[in-house]
Amino acid sequence: QVQxxxxxxxxxxxxGSLRLSCVAATDRFMFSVLSWYxxxxxxxxxxxxxxxxxxxxxxxxxxxxxxxxSRDNAKNTVYxxxxxxxxxxxxxxxxxxxxxxxxxxxxxxxxxxxxx
Numbered sequence: 361q362v363q364x365x366x367x368x369x370x371x372x373x374x375x376g377s378l379r380l381s382c383v384a385a386t387d388r389f390m391f392s393v394l395s396w397y398x399x400x401x402x403x404x405x406x407x408x409x410x411x412x413x414x415x416x417x418x419x420x421x422x423x424x425x426x427x428x429x430s431r432d433n434a435k436n437t438v439y440x441x442x443x444x445x446x447x448x449x450x451x452x453x454x455x456x457x458x459x460x461x462x463x464x465x466x467x468x469x470x471x472x473x474x475x476x
Contacts, residue, residue, distance in 0.1 A: 362386040362465040364455045369470030372445055376474070380440040382455030382467055392459040394431055394438040398472070400451040408453070409440060422448070445474045 368380040380396065393412055399405040409419045409429035417429050428441040438455060455467035 362457060362459075362462070364457060364465055364467035366453065366455050366467040366470040369453060369472045371473045371475065373476050374446060374474055376445050377441070377443045378445065378472060380442070380453055380455075380470060380472075382438045384436050384438070384455075384457050384465075386436070386457070386459065386465075388459045388462070389436040389457075390433040392457050392462075394429075395456040395458075396429060396438075396440045397454045397456055398449075398451040399454070399469075400448075403451075405454065411438065442472070445472075447474045450474050 363385040364382055366382045368378060372378055391413055395410040396408045397405050398408050407420060408423055409427055411417050411429045411431050419427060426444045431438045450473050452469040453472050454469045457465045
């Protein structure tokens with residue numbers, strides 16, 4: 361079992377920024393694909409950003425140019441820098457880890473609320 365612990369959520373005004381962090385307790389972190397998902401009230405969970413073992417990144421269209429995913433293998437941590445936040449970015453953000461030959465692992469989620 362891999363434990364993922366997210367932090368960094370909170371309440372922010374439109375146009376503001378937040379940085380989410382997720383620390384993973386696994387010795388296979390550097391071999392894993394890391395992702396951030398979010399779930400808005402009444403909606404399905406959606407993939408927001410992903411970073412591969414080789415540091416390739418991808419983003420859902422609605423956050424391109426505003427969000428940046430990064431990883432620090434030395435700290436077993438994945439980050440999501442969120443800028444120019446909009447009310448529609450509101451939701452619970454979940455960290456996800458998928459290693460070679462392992463199940464999917466999820467964090468407990470961190471709430472992000474964008475509101476004036």
